[in-house]
Amino acid sequence: MGYRPSNFGLAQHSRYPAGAPLPPLETLTPPRASRSDLAQLQGLQVKGMSGKTVALSELVRPERGVADKTIYHKNLMPVVYVTGDVAGEMESPVYAILQMSPEIGRIAIPEGFRIEQHTASQPFLDQRYAMKWDGEWHITYKVIRDLGIAFVAVLVLIYILVVGWFHSFVTPLVILIAIPFSLVEILPAHGLLGAFFTATSMIGFIAGAGIVVRNSIILVDFIELRRSQGMPLDEAVIDAGAVRFHPMMLTAAAVVDAAGVILFDPIFQGLAISLMAEEVASLFLSRMTVPVLYYMAGRRLTLPS
Incomplete structure (x- = not known):
């Protein structure tokens, strides 16, 4: 009973009135010099079951040596x-x-x-x-690696689906080019809001890729619809950017409104920022870049109408 208070300290509580906040725990600890002196340790008095005290030196035999270490x-x-x-x-x-x-x-x-x-x-x-x-860095590395592989797989699957829909190998490339353009807003958005780029941010970027591709698809699909009706390529491109901006804006507003619910959540904040920034960037950049790239590709290659 006497060894622990003399070496590790004795916890003390103070009286306090009912309803008062709990006071901090106070620990009374002897000086380090007293705790490190072998003679003082041997002189500690230990009380037995009969109530008599006896010196610790009569119960133990000190030995000097190297303690076993964990391997x-x-x-x-x-x-x-x-x-x-x-x-x-x-x-x-x-x-x-x-x-x-x-x-x-x-x-x-x-x-x-x-x-x-x-x-x-x-x-x-x-x-x-x-x-x-190791430690947290190893977990971060594995998450970035796995999500990066997943993102590449998503791009391949989207490309295959769009190729099957438009029956062209060039048109899907024009549609997918909007994804890297929307990435430019994600990192500045994190810095503007003082948030870290986390694993949920990457998940939001991957999820937002599908929304960004949707904006590109409705532009390209409208261009080809106008071309099938006999409209020239340059007029169809301009008409698509003007007419399809309204549904693109409604989609962006819906995504921003839904992501705003989790914007201040400490875990899913990165997900919300990525979705909102990617959609806003796609709203303005896709509207200009996708029609222009489609026009450039249509001038050089024969795209299906």
Whole structure:
């Protein structure tokens, strides 16, 4: 009973009236010098069941030696964990890694080589000192990789569907060109609202790609409808940009209104920002770029009417 208060401190509570807020917990701890002195530790009085006290030195025998250390392994390789938390303006581990990597690379090893740093895979051999950036960064890397693969798969599927609808290999490229144009507004929108680009932001970008393609499809479909009615290419392009702007604006307003519900949610804020920024950018950029690109392709190639 006497060992713990003398070394780790004794928690104390203060009296407080009913209804008052709970006061903070106060811990009384002896000075470090007293806790580190072996003689004082041996002189601690321990009370037995009979109520008599006896010195701790009569119950234990001190021994000096090296305490056993925990040996960690990961993927059958020895490892030593060095952990740290990042907080403040630069909460993402990417910024900390970029700042620390050059300093770690300058550390000289007695054997004459440098510390190898790995970000995506673990060291192949354990004969030399190596460092693997893990933890939150590894999760971030896997999420970006998987979502990037998913985005490429989405583009391929959209291209196949549009090829089957328009019976052309060039027209779908004109339609899909609106996706990278809408990307230019996503990162500035995150910076303007002070939000981080997270995994939900990438999910919103992938989901918004379908909406952006829809705007391009209604433009191209209207152009080809006018051309099938005998309207010249240049007039059909101008007519599509003027007539189809109204349904595109209604779609953008609906997306912005729906995404505004989760705009201030701490988890899905990135999703809302990506959807809103991508749709607003598509509203103005797709209306101009898609008809112009279709006109340029129609002048050089024979597109189906």
